[in-house]
Amino acid sequence: MTEVFIYDHVRTPRGRGKKDGSLHEVPSVRLAAKSLEAIRDRNGLDTATVDDIIMGCVDPVMDAGAVIPKAAAFEAGYSNKAPGMQISRFCASGLDAVNFAAGKVKAGSDDIVIAGGVESMSRVGMGMSGGSWYMDPSVNFPAYFMPQGVSADLIATKYGFSRDDVDAYAVESQKRAAHAWEKGYFSKSVIPVKDINGLTILDKDEHMRPGTDMQALAQLQPSFQMPGEMGGFEAVGIQAHPEIERINYVHHAGNSSGIVDGSAAVLIGSKTGGETMGIKPRARIRAFANIGSDPALMLTGPVDVTEKLLAKTGMKISDIDLFELNEAFAAVVLRFMQAFEVDHSKMNVNGGAIAMGHPLGATGAMILGTVLDELERRDLNTALVTLCIGAGMGTATVIERV
16 A cells, blocks of 8 residues: 655644634635645645645535635635545544545555645534534434533543543643743744735634633633533433433533634645655654544543554554644543553643634644644654544544654
């Protein structure tokens, strides 16, 4: 099979996913186009040679609809020969776009693919595309459907994470993200978003709250206690996990991922593709996998898919130098570190979505790029990137520097 390489990656800053957020004025297609423009311009890419553009987009409706990667290619001035497609696996969509691209290259059908994702959550609200998972009892009953925050609290309860545990993790995420920005660790890959006059709209993640401390978080009330207790979802969780007598509600806005806007692009290709582009690869994609997991816990898929991927590759957890796990909720990451005895010094070393936000369809591609930059900065070799996913799934990818 053909080897698959990562040649470059870029992302926009993450803008607050509200009407007063800096990127609210930027339509989804323009936000995606910014990443396509940057990946082309910094690599001198002849876009007529691009075999496909694959982007994750969780809610591809309204101005994010109608095959947004192809629309963004028109907006970015790409050759008409460059096709596009959008995919959704909820929060892992951006990473699955990369994996989908890798599969096409590995199969020998494509040599140059741009993968990534986009989500403008200030313009297209979460869940706007609807779906039977939320709405149809014949689906959500066997799925033990409940809001993800209730599932996160179920995880915290089952695996023994206290309010102090999840808050302390959140404080550290904020500190790490602020430190990374202060030291310029993201400057290699974050591209400013500018308006039609060339004026910068946003050049730094704006969701961060670097002054966050335990005392400030202690003032926040649990966000998911009301839907859990009053909405009946706690009963659903206990039905699925009768060993739990009641859920301990510990998650709130300060230790959960932020709602933001953003896009990302990763340049994927074969050796032949790199020769065509005239650039050298930065890493290879060694392996990737998907899995279904416990639908009530919902967010423990990263543990299950990592076990699958390690078995598939013959690797051990000790073979991984750095880990990136999307910080959907603090308990998700704490459970992963508990399950594999991963030291926090190797996990999300520059912070994560609790501090910087989670633009659903783009996050997977963003954190892949983040950990590649960090491998290079630290002169390390191997990283694992993984995300939890709605309805109980997991996606993971292992990359190696070359």
